[in-house]
Amino acid sequence: MKTAVVGCGAMGSIYAALLASSGNVVCAVDHNTRHVAAINEHGLRVSGASGDRVVDMVAYTEPPEMLVDLVVIAVKAAHVADAAVAALRLSGPDTLVLTIQNGLGSAEIVADMVGPERLLVGVAQGFGASLPADGHAHHNDMKAIRMGAYSGTAIEPAQHIASIWSSAGFDAVAVADIASMQWGKLICNVAFSAQCALTGMTLGEVVDHPEMGSTSRAAALEAWEVAQALNVALDFDDPVQQVRDFADRMPLAKPSVLLDIEAGRTSEVGVINGAVPREAKKVGMTAPVNATLTGLVQALERASRAPEVRLR
Numbered sequence: 001m002k003t004a005v006v007g008c009g010a011m012g013s014i015y016a017a018l019l020a021s022s023g024n025v026v027c028a029v030d031h032n033t034r035h036v037a038a039i040n041e042h043g044l045r046v047s048g049a050s051g052d053r054v055v056d057m058v059a060y061t062e063p064p065e066m067l068v069d070l071v072v073i074a075v076k077a078a079h080v081a082d083a084a085v086a087a088l089r090l091s092g093p094d095t096l097v098l099t100i101q102n103g104l105g106s107a108e109i110v111a112d113m114v115g116p117e118r119l120l121v122g123v124a125q126g127f128g129a130s131l132p133a134d135g136h137a138h139h140n141d142m143k144a145i146r147m148g149a150y151s152g153t154a155i156e157p158a159q160h161i162a163s164i165w166s167s168a169g170f171d172a173v174a175v176a177d178i179a180s181m182q183w184g185k186l187i188c189n190v191a192f193s194a195q196c197a198l199t200g201m202t203l204g205e206v207v208d209h210p211e212m213g214s215t216s217r218a219a220a221l222e223a224w225e226v227a228q229a230l231n232v233a234l235d236f237d238d239p240v241q242q243v244r245d246f247a248d249r250m251p252l253a254k255p256s257v258l259l260d261i262e263a264g265r266t267s268e269v270g271v272i273n274g275a276v277p278r279e280a281k282k283v284g285m286t287a288p289v290n291a292t293l294t295g296l297v298q299a300l301e302r303a304s305r306a307p308e309v310r311l312r
Contacts, residue, residue: 001164002068004029004090006083007075008039008059010129010256011100013137015072017046017055022168027066028059029086036061038135048139049127050169067092070161073099073110076256077271080106084113091118096157098122098147102189102256103271104182104279111150119150120158123181125188126246128203128253140250144171148178180234183227184242186275187234191220191243193257194273194293198300200258204251207244216243218289223276229283257297264304269297 001024005016008028020026028044030036039059046053063086071087073080080101087097091114099110100122107121126143145165147158158174165172175181195206195216206212217240224239236242260267276290 001025001070003027003070003072004063004066004068004087005072005074006030006063006086006090007073007079008032008035008044009074009076010131010137010139011124011127012072012074013044013131014046014050014127014129014139014142015074015100016057017044017053017137018050018168018170019165020044020055020057021053022164024164024168026057027064027068028057029061029063030059031061032134033061034134035059035131038133042135045136046139047136049142050139062086063089066090067095069095071095071097073097073101075101076260077101077103077106077268078266080109081113084110087114096120096161098161100124100145100147101271102193102268103186104275105271107150107178116151120147120161121150121178121182122147123178123185125185126249128250130254130259140253142170143249144173146173146175146181148175148181150178152176152178177233179230179232183223183232184234184236186272187220187223187227187239188243188246189255189272190223190276190290190293191216192247193255193267194269194290194297195219196255196258197261197267197269197297198293200262202251203247203253203255207247207251215289215293219273219276219293222287222289226276226280226283226285226287229285230279261297261300261304266301267297269294273297 008030036059043054098120128140162172162174257267274294277287280287
């Protein structure tokens with residue numbers, strides 16, 4: 001299968017390298033010029049739970065003049081609209097688009113631009129991915145990839161793509177209920193994303209911390225209660241144990257929101273913790289824990305970008 005990965009950062013690099021290693025033709029598209037240059041000069045290295053490999057690959061800073069069978073959108077939520085434009089440039093009449101983002105809301109943006117009939121929505125669970133250096137991605141674990149049709153119609157295209165990802169070494173499965181998979185991941189993410197960003201702690205440190213551990217559990221329980229009110233069919237009934245198991249798999253991992261804060265970037269906290277109060281409003285509920293955590297992280301982001309003020 002000819003595949004383009006748009007947004008070849010930490011997660012996108014893992015997708016690209018493993019798919020290419022299993023015989024697929026893969027190109028990477030990313031605006032990070034140094035990362036792209038390193039891939040073209042030395043190959044793309046991925047280390048961690050899937051092993052340590054270097055894969056020869058062509059990378060671009062802009063989508064090339066070519067058509068592919070599958071476009072994987074792996075950018076952060078703030079950049080999905082631009083990535084959808086790139087996906088259209090790479091798409092023929094039969095091209096599928098698989099968008100994989102944290103939180104809620106990105107798929108709707110992509111569907112409006114590429115069309116709901118060609119869109120698959122994916123969730124990546126438990127990778128703990130980072131970019132230690134240009135041209136090098138690392139991941140602490142690789143629990144699962146789940147994907148389904150955005151339009152909720154035929155599951156066969158998702159099953160076909162999932163089988164290709166499974167052959168590449170991912171635990172990839174097509175599912176009929178994308179809301180369930182999105183909320184399942186969201187509940188784990190809200191337990192750690194803001195908390196780690198505010199404290200600098202890893203997942204394991206948050207779970208074991210007397211104050212942050214209770215905040216983590218409260219955020220997860222609040223999200224779980226909203227999901228229940230929305231009639232989301234979750235496959236677990238103990239969110240506290242779910243997030244504990246999630247952290248136990250990769251206790252040293254830092255969530256992407258913390259990595260963004262450390263790098264001075266705008267994080268995705270608004271579509272992760274911030275998604276819970278927005279969804280709560282739909283059913284006449286509030287979500288004060290996640291709303292507060294979202295506000296604190298966004299205030300931290302603004303403070304880090306504010307010009308320095310000197311007192312005389």
